[in-house]
Amino acid sequence: MRSHWQLLRRDPRTYTGVLAQALRTGEPRPKTRLWQVFYFAEAVVLHDLMSHRQLRHVHAHFANNGADVARLTALIGQRLDGPRAGWKWTFTMHGPTEFEAVDRFDLPAKVRSADGVACISDFCRSQLMRMVEPNHWDKLAMIRMSVDTDKFTPPPAxxxxxxxxxMRVLYVGRLVPEKGSPVLLDAVADLTRRGVPLQVKLVGSGELEPQLVEQVRRDGLTDVVELVGAVGQDDLPALYHWADVFVLPSFQEGLPVVLMEAMATQLPVVTTQIAAISELVEDATSGRVLPPGRADLLAEALAELAADPVTRQKMGEAGRETVVSQFTSDRSATALIGFFEQSKID
Known part of the structure; x- marks a missing residue:
């Protein structure tokens, strides 16, 4: 409350003006506008903390409510101290959730207001470009996500x-509709009927778990498929080392970090031709990139890989090379620092 009282005494017009701006933000529903009051309350406190520490740039790593707070924080600073005081705000755009709820996340207005947007892929950047005028396109930078290639390494042998x-097949991800795990089980059932020997692990948890348990039972896959459940991040390298192939049959994605992790361990990956995945996985080079929802094509791709360990090895090596050359923490950190510096100049 101290931060609010101080701001209200110092400049009541800024206080009420930014609050009014918050109340005009997002979908015109009472619940949405009530949440904006909470975000305004957080922004006042954050502005106070930043002012005491001589900070003028706030970055939100997602386009959700954190970006709402960041935007309001910068607006308070700009109205109190003027446009030359250096108050800036930026955010990272991931997708795909926000692209399906543009009004709820107030995306076009956030892009117009922000001093810079770090997009995780060219595809992501293009989706924002279609929402705003061309004079805002220059602020849209492409900053890749990354993995620790010293942690996610090839197996020792x-x-x-x-x-x-x-052939050992691994899936890592939430067990939710958009990840497409039932398609993988359909492909496994087909291959099992055809006599292709497989051992499959699905790692993760989510709302589809009961359905997947029933699908495994119904299709007679209890000796083939194991639903491992959720595991800690430190357990993932050993699982990637266990596997021969990584499969992510998603219907909807941004640019999955699990694919980067698997590729960093020299696993060939089989995934779907959606969103930005082709910016990471090159079909027939570092893995297979297939139309989504096609259990028949997934089964054929896995059958071919099961019969050809040499190709699996070559694909895995190519995948590791891609990640090391484009998706490391050092490269992303350098790009992000440059993005912040450019945002200050602009």
Whole structure:
């Protein structure tokens, strides 16, 4: 309350004006506008903290309510101290959730207001370009997500399990509709009927878990498929090392970090031709990129890889090379620092 009282005493017009701006933001529903009051309350406190620490730039890592708070914080600073005081705000745009609820997230207005937007892919950047006028396009930078390639490394020995001819297939992700895990199970059922030996692990949890358990039981896959459940981040490298192929049959994505992690461990990946995935995975080079929802094509791709361990090895090596050259933490950090510096200049 102290921060609010101080701002109200110092400049009541700024206080009421920014509050009014918050109340005009987002979908015109009472609940939405009430949440904007809470974001305004947080922005006043954040502005006070930043002022005491001589900070003038706030960055939100998502386009959600954190970006609402960041935008209001910068607006308070600009109205109190003037446009030359250096108050800036930026945010990172991931997608895909925000692209399906443009009004709820107030995306076009956020892009117009922000001093810069870090987009995780060219596809992501293009989706914002279609929402705003061309004079805002220059503020849209492309900053890749990344993985720690010192943590996600190839296994110490060549992937081989003598005496067990089954190809090991790994899925890591939430068990939710947009990730397409039932498509993977359909493909596995097809391959099992055709006599292709597989061992499959699905790692993650979510609303589809009961449905997937029933699908495994119904299709007679209890000896083939294991639903592992959620695991900690530190457990993932060992799972990637266990596998021969990584599969992510999503219907909707941004640019999945799990694909980067798998590729960093020299796993060939089989995934879908949606959003920005082709900016990471090159079909027939570092993996297979297939039309979404096609269990038949997924089954064929897995059958081909099961019969060709040499190709799996080559794809894995190519995937690791892609991640090391384009998706490392050092490269992303350097790009992000440059983005912040450019935002200050602009």
């Amino acid at each position: 060549v992937r081989d399990h003598p005496g067990d001819e089954r």
